[in-house]
Amino acid sequence: MTYPDQLYRSALNALSKAICLCNKEGRILFMNSAARGLTGWKGEDELVDLSAAPGRIEIEGRSFLCTIHQIQDGGDSVFVAELKSSYEERSENERGRWDRFLAGAALATNQLLITEKIDPALAQSLEFLGCSSNVDRVYIFQNYDSESGEHHCKLSYDWSREGLATGNEKLPPLDVSYSQPIPWYDSLSQGMPMRGLARDQPLQSRLFLQELGVLSFLIVPIFTKNGFWGFIGFDDRSTERIWTWGEVSVLMTIAGAIGGSIDRWQTQAALAQSERQYRELVESANSIILRLDRAGDIIFINEFAEDFFGYPKKEILGRNVIGTIVPAIDSEDQDLQRMVADLIHDPSKYASHINENMRSNGERVWIAWTNRAVKNEKGDTEEI
Structure with missing residues (x-):
């Protein structure tokens, strides 16, 4: 050699x-x-x-x-x-599994942030989490109290692994009492996730899980600003699994994101409902209601004002108030163009004001106005 x-x-x-x-x-x-x-x-x-x-x-x-x-x-x-080595191979497989798990968690979180409607956002998030964690089922239960005050939860969202034999597998029950068969309310309401093997649970819980075909599980509570809202659950029905605390901590973060998103969606829904009610009130009012921007352009007009002035919305929106419903000079030679500019500059001077207006056919009319400034968070006037 x-x-x-x-x-x-x-x-x-x-x-x-x-x-x-x-x-x-x-x-x-x-x-x-x-x-x-x-x-x-x-x-x-x-x-x-x-x-x-x-x-x-x-x-x-x-x-x-x-x-x-x-x-x-x-x-x-x-x-x-x-x-x-077999150890290195296992470690490599574990790293690959962990990477997939984190990728699924990231996709689920992104879905919660970018999707405007709650149902498709949560449905897609459950699919990402289920596929990346390789479980058989993922579901979300929402809490409610019965008329007697007993704590219950109802199935709101559910994802099942493709190919799961639905003929032999039982779905999670649609409605569950927290007192029977699994008394988990106190632990979950205090923020403690529940995990384990079905065979290691107390008799009542074990029988309930075995009846559903569940071998192992993870339950993570969901909190909103109003408190304990419900939980997200993960079932293994093919093989047993012990969830690591690293995985649990990631899913607790996801549960927090779900709770925050629920708060956001509920706020948006309340605002949308409030806006609908406001528009219904404004449109049904027997008074002239309109909004001007800082340039004096008309950005909203209600139906009563449309009929009164003779302008349909599509014709008057975006046009300046001067020359449409307010003449530049009134019949008494008052400069209304200057008055409108002053109104926009300092609405408080014209909180209640009477001035001459005109309809689309040229007819002059006198109207008593109540003017109010709409300000932004900095206190600057944005609309009249």
């Missing part, structure tokens, strides 16, 4: 990684000490199939995960395989 050969063999043997060199036919040329210890290879003449299973090779009857690189040695090809 030449000195350069001895040198590179010594260098490879010093590595902690398991390295195997093969020629293009798959014949093992060399294994460093780490690879010999991992595979148990005794140095016999042995061939390995480098293409049978991409990313894996079989040595001494055992299959190993590997990364293969091809290098040129003169005119010959040599393949360098870095072998993984």
